[in-house]
Amino acid sequence: MTKVLTVGEILVEIVATTRGDGFREAQPLIGPFPSGSPAIFIDQVGKLGTPCAILSRVGADDFGQVNLDRLAADGVDISGVSVAPGEATGSAFVRYREDGSRAFIFNIANSACGRLDATPEGDALIDTCGHMHLMGTALSAPGLAARALEAMERIKAKGGTLSFDPNLRPEILDTPGLRPALDRVLAQTDLFLPSGDEIFLFTAACDEAGAVADLLARGVRDIVIKRGAQGASHFDAKGRTDAAPIAVEEIDPTGAGDSFGGAFVSFWLAGAPPATALAYANAAGARAVTKLGPMEGTSTRAELDALITPVQGH
Template identity: 30%
Template sequence: MSDPVLLCIGDIDRDVMISVPSLPTFDGKVSGRPLGEWPGGMAANVAMAATRLDTRTRLLGVVGEDATGERILAGLDRAGIDVSPCRLLPDSETFTSLVFLTDSGEKALVRVETPAFMPDPADITPEVMAGASYVHISYGAPALANAVVEAAERVGVPVSMDLELADLPSDRTDLARLLPRLDLLFVNRAMREALDDLRTPRPDGPALVTTLGAQGARYEDADGAVHQRGIATTPKDTTGAGDCFAGAFLSARMSGESPKTCLMFANAAAALSTQAYGAQAALPTRTDVAAVLARQHADTNTIT
């Protein structure tokens, strides 16, 4: 039997990072300095994180038919990700995220979207879905998310979704209908508080994974909740840490691990991912994660 394949569908971008003393306020202004640019995008980050952790991955996304897009796709391909479903969009630039980063690792992002932002629902073909064991998406393009879930249901493949406050539509009717069809929903603390309006979690809904920053993460399903404390670290750049967490959690889940073990594994991976500038620059290997977990276990056992 071949190894399971994680199919990630969504955005691929370049992150232009700017160091600032503090995040600008409304109608405010701060001075900054450029740190550089790195590949990013939720789907690409999750796929790269899972690949580094020895999970087979396939990526569906679009980039502009420009030097940036070609360079990013080439890097993903070299890393071992199957990028054959990805498209270069003619007459479009690869979209950019501006990342404003403070010395403490606090950040704010601006998505400078272009037509090369998300795949089209028509891109969800049987060939893209063939052989996938698990699918991960975001809600950045609702029509695409619905098309993916429908295609996954036809072939019996579970779907997880990352949901952010920025992607919440004003009319949440379609989203409320989509949520019960998911296997997993990834959210941060702020998004978790907003979920009460959508009556999630609920018995017919997905399992819910909430990232809590330094406080770790929590898993909730119909059987109860599991909390796992975080890994102490001094972050250099938290960009993409949530994506790394999702990629690591899914890697462990696809291997049959328990929710608690998945949380431990993902917490360690996400902490390691914050140690360099760029969402993909410090993504850890399975060996790296195992070393952190071994140290944490040893430290716990020495406490009297």
């Protein structure tokens, strides 16, 4: 089975438990929860039994250990994670505004992970992987971005595949060099997983059908558009498939897209028809929002089957 690699931030997240216009109002805060978009993605891949690994860097602290213990327990190869004494594991703080939207404070660029560099263990790990999943946040710090792009080029050069989730939060849009890096990634992408309107950052087309047609013509093989509580759609040269949202109680939306991506990539790599991969990914995203904490809602195959069976008869 193809082994999946992702590169990027391993964080802990501290979560506000009430809504408010500032962290002083949104009290109390709870955590630390294991987090980081690539970490959540790869945890979901590992939980589905697909061989997988993450290339990252954490401080020699409890926050790093909280993550590494979870990832290892869920089947993720963590041999490419360096532990840096004297440095801090990244952190994120999230609160909910009165309208339900989220506000984040990230501490990634100055964390151990932002200084990811080449190591012999990392190089050996890259060589064992045949698929790379890249997320926009992995391009938000210079050392991290350089390593992510290097891993991507190496895996593609030996005939591997690339999935790309732009995951472009407002906080990272001003990163120097981000635009050329995104274009370089898209040019190599086989499976593209944008959320909502993100696709329009990668095309001059002004409607969704035009944007999809443009990207397919430029060599992207599969496009999956995530639509939050509206479900998701898959497009390829054969046409379009939609997944209606699964009715769930939304407790915490953080991590839905990452869990969705982890499930889609696992089924896609296993050769499942796009409609099947989409159904499982849609279930993984739906289940993710029912749990407080970004990585707490990743799912096993049995947990996804329990959501899908009554809805779609799989």
